[in-house]
Amino acid sequence: MKPIGVAVALSLALMLLNGCRESDEAAQASVSAAPQVAIVTLAPQSVGIAQTWPARVIALRTAQIRPQVGGIVTARLFSQGSEVSAGQPLFQIDPAPFKADVEMAEAALSRAEASFRQLNLRSQRLSKLEGTGAISRQDYDDARANAAQAAAGVAEAKAALNRKKLDLAYSTVRAPVSGRIDQQYVTEGALVSAADSQAMAIVQQTDKVYVDARLPASEVRPLLDGQKSGAALTLTLLDDSGQPYDVKTHLLFSGASVSDETGDVVLRTEAENPRHLLMPGMFVRVKITRHLSDSGIVIPEQAIQHQDGKTFVWTLDENSRAQRVQVHLNGQTASGQVVGSGLLAGQKLVVEGQEKLQDGTDVQAKPWKSGA
Structure with a gap:
C-alpha cells in the first residue's frame, strides 16, 4: 500500500475511535445528569390515628364525713387508709345526752297518751x-275538742x-x-357540731374512676364524627413515661359546652381501677386511637410538599419518569400522613430528592431507608 493510503486509513480509524469515545462519554454524562431520588413502593396497611391529651383522675364518688x-x-372506729363499706360506723360521738333526750321524749309521749285516754273517755261518756x-x-263540744287536742299532742x-x-x-x-x-x-x-366547715374524714370510691381530659373544641369533632361513622375508638391511659396502665376504659361523653377562658371541652373517660393504681388527683395522659382502615396508605412526612394551599407528592411511572400528584390527607400517625385520595398501592413514591424534579424528568431511583 502506498504511504498516502496508509495515512488516510489511519486517520479514518482514529476518527472512528474518537467518535465512539465521545458517544460513550455523552451517554455517561446523560446518565449522570439524571436526578437521584429515594423511593418507596406504597403498600396497604392497617391505619389508625392516635392523639394524646393530658388528663386528671377523679374519684367516682367523694363523700366528706361531717357530723x-x-x-x-x-372513738374512731376505722383504720386510716382502709376500705370501708356504706353504713359502716366511723366515729362515735358521746351518745349520753342523746339517750337522755330519748328518755325525756318517751316520758312526754306517755304523758300525752295518758291525757288523750282520759279526755277521749270523757268525750265518749258525754x-x-x-x-x-x-x-x-x-x-259536749268542749269534750270533743279537748280529746282532739290530746290526740294531736300524742302525735x-x-x-x-x-x-x-x-x-x-x-x-x-x-x-x-x-x-x-x-x-x-x-x-x-x-368537740364537733353540724355547723363545722372541717370534715371529719373523706371517703373516695376508687374501684372505678373518672379521667377528665381537656382538649380544644376543634379536636372533639373528629372523634364524634368517627363514632357516628362506626370508626372504632381505642382508649389507653398512659403514665409519665408513656407506658400504658393495665385498666379497662371507655369513653363516657364529651362536654356540652366550651370553656370561655380556655376554649377547651372536657372529655370524660371511665376506667376500671381494681388495683387502685389510679389515685384521685393524679395526672395521666389519655391516648385515643381512631381506626380508619385495614388497607390504608401512609406516606412519610418528607415526601409531602405544599403550594398555594394544596398538597403534592412526586411519583415515578413505569418508565422511571417523575410525575407530580395532588393528594388529600386524612391525618397523622406515628409513621406518617394518612392519604385520603390521590395515591394507590403499588405506586412508587419519591421521598428524597424531589426538589430537582420536573414533570417527565428521567431519574435514578434507589430504595429509601427510613432514618438514614
Whole structure:
C-alpha cells in the first residue's frame, strides 16, 4: 500500500475511535445528569390515628364525713387508709345526752297518751248523754275538742321522740358510700357540731374512676364524627413515661359546652381501677386511637410538599419518569400522613430528592431507608 493510503486509513480509524469515545462519554454524562431520588413502593396497611391529651383522675364518688349532731368525739372506729363499706360506723360521738333526750321524749309521749285516754273517755261518756238533756251542747263540744287536742299532742310527742332517736342514731357517724377512707381530721376528745366547715374524714370510691381530659373544641369533632361513622375508638391511659396502665376504659361523653377562658371541652373517660393504681388527683395522659382502615396508605412526612394551599407528592411511572400528584390527607400517625385520595398501592413514591424534579424528568431511583 502506498504511504498516502496508509495515512488516510489511519486517520479514518482514529476518527472512528474518537467518535465512539465521545458517544460513550455523552451517554455517561446523560446518565449522570439524571436526578437521584429515594423511593418507596406504597403498600396497604392497617391505619389508625392516635392523639394524646393530658388528663386528671377523679374519684367516682367523694363523700366528706361531717357530723349531723354536736358533741364530743369519743372513738374512731376505722383504720386510716382502709376500705370501708356504706353504713359502716366511723366515729362515735358521746351518745349520753342523746339517750337522755330519748328518755325525756318517751316520758312526754306517755304523758300525752295518758291525757288523750282520759279526755277521749270523757268525750265518749258525754256523747251518750248529749241527747238526753242532762248536759249542754257546749259541754259536749268542749269534750270533743279537748280529746282532739290530746290526740294531736300524742302525735307531736311521737314526732319529737322519733327526732330524738334520730339524733341518737346520728351520734354514730357512718360512711355514706363504700370506698377508701383517708386520714382523720378530728381526734378523740374533739368537740364537733353540724355547723363545722372541717370534715371529719373523706371517703373516695376508687374501684372505678373518672379521667377528665381537656382538649380544644376543634379536636372533639373528629372523634364524634368517627363514632357516628362506626370508626372504632381505642382508649389507653398512659403514665409519665408513656407506658400504658393495665385498666379497662371507655369513653363516657364529651362536654356540652366550651370553656370561655380556655376554649377547651372536657372529655370524660371511665376506667376500671381494681388495683387502685389510679389515685384521685393524679395526672395521666389519655391516648385515643381512631381506626380508619385495614388497607390504608401512609406516606412519610418528607415526601409531602405544599403550594398555594394544596398538597403534592412526586411519583415515578413505569418508565422511571417523575410525575407530580395532588393528594388529600386524612391525618397523622406515628409513621406518617394518612392519604385520603390521590395515591394507590403499588405506586412508587419519591421521598428524597424531589426538589430537582420536573414533570417527565428521567431519574435514578434507589430504595429509601427510613432514618438514614
